Amino acid sequence: MLLLIALDEQRNIHRAAEALHMTQPAASKQIKDLEEMLGVKLFERLPRGMEPTIYGETMIRHARMALTSLSLAHDDVVALKQGLVGQVEVGVIMTPAMSLLPRAIARIKQHAPLLRIGVHVEPSNVLLDMLERGTLDFMIGRIVERDGATGLIYEELTEEPACAVVRNGHPLLENKTLQVKDLAGQPWILPPQGSILRHRCDMMFRRAGLEPPANTVDTTALLLITSLLQQTDSLHVMPLEVAQYYASLNVFSILPIELPFKMDAFGIIRQHDHLLSPGANLLLQAVRKAAKEIY
Structure with missing residues (x-):
């Protein structure tokens, strides 16, 4: 691989061999062996040097990528030896x-x-x-x-249920038979129009034959949402796992109703x-x- 790159840079077998501290016959033999193994001509021998063929250019490109990967492998080994810095x-x-x-x-x-x-x-x-x-x-x-x-590679992890949350001590917390119709006339803090969660929340009311809430504050700013919930009787819709975390800290409470929709599943995404x-x-x-x- 180093010889292929040296020949691409020098375009001369003698100078390429010198750069790699090889003899010219040894370098020539390596190129000849590689050409015989692949069954193609990698370089055109010209009076004043060598020019890579289309096959040679392909091999040179892959040699550069392979050496770059090996260099990164060296860096990774060093990182492992140093305790994964x-x-x-x-x-x-x-x-x-x-x-x-x-x-x-x-x-x-x-x-x-x-x-x-x-x-x-x-x-x-x-x-x-x-x-x-x-x-x-x-x-x-x-x-x-x-x-x-x-x-992109996508590895799905789980679906994301949603729930409604309110301030601690909210009157609706006493109602153990809550239905969607009981939520429609309440003030709400909701994600902005156009978001997936807002659409699914609105559709929950429409499927129940109700108009979506008109008394709303549209925001996704969690600090503002938390403060508004604590100071008003507003309701807010959010992912269940997030709500459970804040409920465990006694920041707000989850209403005793299972909302009939979920967020899209999420997962690990990488290139x-x-x-x-x-x-x-x-x-x-x-x-x-x-x-x-x-x-």
Whole structure:
């Protein structure tokens, strides 16, 4: 591989051999053996040097890619010897950010405390942009319909049930036979129009023969939502796992009604042609293991 690259750069067998501290006959024999093995001519022998054929250009390109991969392998081995130092960048939507990813990170930090882990909590479409730009090693989110969303590997983890939450002590918490019709006339804090969760919430009321709530505040800002819930009798719809986390902290309560819809499933998404570093691969395996335990 080194000889192919040297010949591409020098276009002269004598200078290529010198660059690799080889004799010219040895270099010539290696090229001849390779050509015989492949059954094609890799270089045209010209009076003033050598020019790669179309077959030669193909082999040179693959040789460069292979050597780059081997160089990265060397860096990975060094990282492993030093206790898995390095940087991993992972993107995650809100629900798996509550329990799945923290459990995986806690497990990784026991074995590789020097591994730096960057976590980006964003909607799936933002994370997909980051993944396609190479900013992320992998992400945990949803596949959304978009142009050019090819070359992605998706491993589904779980569906995402939704629930309604209110402030602690809300009057509706006393009603153990709540129905959708009991929620329609209430004030709501909802995701903006056009979002998947808002659409499914509106359709829940329409299927029950009701108009969607008119008294709404449209926002996804969790700090604002939490403050409004505590100061008003508003209802809010959110993923069940996120709600359970905040309910465990006594921030707000989950209404005793099973909403008749779910969010789309989410999973691990990575690029097909992206070779993960040892640290990123270790975190990926930890996420898979934690997902089996949780889901």
